[in-house]
Amino acid sequence: MTEPVAPPLPGGGEWLRLHPATPLLKGGIALIAVIGFILANVRERLIEAFVGGPDGGDLIEELYLRGHLGWAIAIVLGALLLGVVAFFLSWRMHTYRINDEAVEVRSGILFRTHRQARLDRIQGIAITRPFIARLFGAARLELSVAGQDAKVQLAYLKGSDVDRLRHDILMLASARRAEEGVAQGATAGGAAGSPDAVGPDSLIGRRVTELLAPELDPQEAPPQSVVRISPLRLAGSLLASGATLFVLVVAVVLIVVTATGRELGFLFLFVPAFIGGAGYYVRKVTRSLRFSIAATPDGVRVGYGLLTTSNDTLPPGRIHAIEVYQPLLWRPFDWWAIRINRAGHASSGSGSQPATTMLPVGTRGDVDKVLGLLLPGLASADTRHLILAGMVSSGQTPGFAVDFVAAPRRARWLRPFSWRRTGYALAGDTVLLRKGLVWRQLVAVPAARIQSLHLDQGPLARALDLCTLTLDTVAGPVSASLSVLDRAGSLTAFDAISRAATAAGALEDGSHRVALPTRHQPPRPENER
Amino acid sequence: MSDHSNDAVPLDPARVRSKRVEVGGDWRRVSRKYIGVELVGVALFGLVAIGATLVFSLTRWFAQPFGWILVGAAVVTTLVMFAVAPRRVRSIGYQLRDDDLLFRRGIMFHRVVSVPYGRMQLIDINRGPVARFLGLAELRFVTAAAATGVTIPGLVDSDADALRDTLVSLAETRRAGL
Structure with a gap:
């Protein structure tokens, strides 16, 4: 941060066109x-x-x-x-332009659309390479900002350019410049080097190399930060999931019914369910095959997919809640999964589901690494024991300054099994919630991302002097809520967390959303999110 | 913001000792006229509930004693809601603290919400037909989380506007990115 050097704008800030094969890929094939x-x-x-x-x-x-x-x-x-x-x-x-404030896209023939996304509002960038597009060497880039259907799609771009474009956009968006000047040169050389190394002669050779290239460019991230999943473990995790249990139960029921010699015409009723179930497995597998998560200079990068590859880059500070959880059947193998809440609904691959899975299945060591990537502040030595305690143990872990505040003993009337594990901790700028004995969960919410918090108390809880504490974050699969807490203790925590949320929010304001600090940006409240 | 109903509620020692979730401080209450809005709502509910159960029992849709039990239950529920409405309105309160807006409501199912000002995305002011007749408005504080649900009903029109302006200016000074 010695000298602010504005990085060169892609295309020099001019209007650019998309990949020439775009019409074909977008429906021209039909x-x-x-x-x-x-x-x-x-x-x-x-x-x-x-x-x-x-x-x-x-x-x-x-x-x-x-x-x-x-x-x-x-x-x-x-x-x-x-x-x-x-x-x-x-x-x-259909043209797009990138300048140092925003990404703009103009499209349409009769009904013109002009969409502009401010760089400092980007919640994530996803790159998808559908299989057919990969044959053409094209890729789709999606910038997501908070809000419903709020994304800017650049489909399709040249596959070899798209990684650098993403890097440039994120670099423009973030305030890091001095060291990036060097890093960018290195990355640009690396990205351009691999396809061109085959030789400029054969187009087919280049396509083949691109198809066979690893999903994650090895030069993009330090290898020790990369977490991968072996296909065997993925298969195992699917077999040991609750859905498999359900399928087994259904199969047993069907076999019993068949054995008793009943009419089997009603089986056709199960056809849609069967198709749906098969779709679930296929989606799970395709979303997790060749999965990798790594720390790149631009943020956390999640990549997956075998034929259609996707990757998603989350700039720092865009994660609203994290949950480490363990389905019951995974316990013998000590496998865990991680998912997050995020504001941008970047649709990656098929459907418009946001990519919220940060680790489909992994060991305790993988969880440690991924948490370190997602919340760098949390993975220090002081708080590592908290994460471990949050994942596996219940009650107190003596010998540490910060520990989980557990639910009182009288909570066993409402939570006979899990009351020992129910607890919360405030570690630095992160609130940790631990719950569930059978389905173990650990939820971490950065205080700066808490939107509001509330205490609830129903008549049963009042009789037992308990209450429920909930931290509200943006919508997503993670819900940060703890019931059966001690009333007096949670009132103190309520105050502490709300103070932490305010302080963290004020501290962070401006740290990751300034495009170019040298230029004065007039406040635009109607654009702020 | 000058309203006679916005008086300070002193901390009642008996309540602090109770098992209720109570956050101390200078709670502001909503206008008493809001009880009227609630009563109209309860009356409409009672009309529908009693009417529907009556129709079903008179047309013998339900088995005979069961239908009349339902009618009785609807009547009792409506009466209880009438009786509780003033207390429910009194339980609604808010306070503007240094850095956050506190909001509470509910007697049986009590809830206390804290929203840091900087998390504001927008503020809605709504007026229903009955509330408009009584000169009341409802202020909704919207954050990026759908579950926040801070809706302060029963504010006098001028109060609602003033509160909105206060909140917007407070949010502007404590703005945080998403």
């Missing part, structure tokens, strides 16, 4: 299929038109007999030509 289909059907007729001797009785035959074939072909071809022209025009009109 168009080509239609053209092919019609040509295949018409070809014989065309030949026969010159050779003679018609036979058969289909639509084209009729048209031919009535002498309208020429018109029909003309209309179809005209429509196709119109489609091609429309696709081409939409490509011509």
Whole structure:
């Protein structure tokens, strides 16, 4: 931070076009299929038109007999030509621009859209390479900002450029510059080096190299920070999931019913459920195959996918809540999973589900590493015991200054098993919540990301002098709520956490959202999120 | 913000000793006129509930004693809600602390919410038909979390506007990014 050097803007801040194959990838393939289909059907007729001797009785035959074939072909071809022209025009009109304040996209032919996303509001950048696009060497880049359907999609870009573009955008967005000047040169050389190393001669050779290249460029992240998952463990984790248990129960029931010789017609009712279940497994597998999570200079990078590869980069400070959890069946193997709440709904791959899984399945060591990436402040030696205690133990762990404040003994009337594990701790700027004896959970919420907190008390809890503490964060799979806490203790915690939330929020304001501190930015409250 | 109903509630030692979740301080209450809005709401609920159960029992949709039990339950529920409405309104309170807005409501299911000012995304002011007739407004404090749910009903119109402006200016000085 000695001297603010603005990085060079991609494309020099001019309007840029997308990958030329974009129309094809976005639906043009269907168009080509239609053209092919019609040509295949018409070809014989065309030949026969010159050779003679018609036979058969289909639509084209009729048209031919009535002498309208020429018109029909003309209309179809005209429509196709119109489609091609429309696709081409939409490509011509679809431009994007990146300057040091925002990313802008203009698109549409008749209805023009101009979308602008401020760089300091970016919640994450996702890069997806669908399989067909990979064949063309293209990739899709998505910038997500907070809000419903608030994302800027650049589809499709040249695959070799897209990583550098992401890097540039994030570098523009963050305030780190001095050391980045050096790092950027290195990364640019690395990214450009691998495809070009094959030689500029063969296009096919380059595609093959890109297809076979590892999902995560080894030069992008220090290898010791990378966490991967072996396919065997992934398969094991799926087999030991609750869904498998459910399938087994259903199978046993079906077998028993069959053995008793009942009518089996009702089995067809299960077909949709079966398809849904199979889809669940396929989605789980494709989202977790070749999974890797690593610390890059731009933020935490999560990548996954076998044929369609996706990766998602979260700039620091964009994680709103973290949950480390262990389904019951994983306990013998000591496997854990991590998921997060985040504000940006970056759809990666199929569907519009935000990528919230940070670790599909991993050992305790993996959890430690991933937590270190997600919350660097938390993984210090002082708080490591807290994480371990939050994951496996219950009650107090003596010998440390900071510890979980456990629920009182009278909570056993409401939580006969898990009351010992129910507890909270305030470690630095992070609130840790521990709960669940059968389904163990540890929730960590950075104080700066707490939106509000509340205490609830129903009549039962009042009779026992207990209450429920909830930390509200943005919507997501993690809910940070603890019931059956001691009333007096949680009142103190309520005050402490709300003070910590205010202080952390004030401290952090401006630390990660300033684009260029040298320039004065006028406040724009209507844009602030 | 000058309203006779916004008087300070002194800390009652008996309540502090009780098992209720109570946060001390200078709680401001909502206008007493808001009881009227609540009563209208309860009356509508009672009308629908008693009417529906009556229709079902008169048309013998339900088995005979059971239908009349339901009608009785609807009547009792409505009466209890009428009786409790003033206390429920009195339980609603808010206070502007240095760095956060505190909000509480509920008797049986009590809730205390703390929202740091900097987390404000927007503030809504709504007026329902009955509330508008009584000159009342409802202020909603929206954060990025859907679960925050801070809705202060029964503010006098001018109070609601003043409170909104205060909150917006407080949020501006303590702004935090998402």
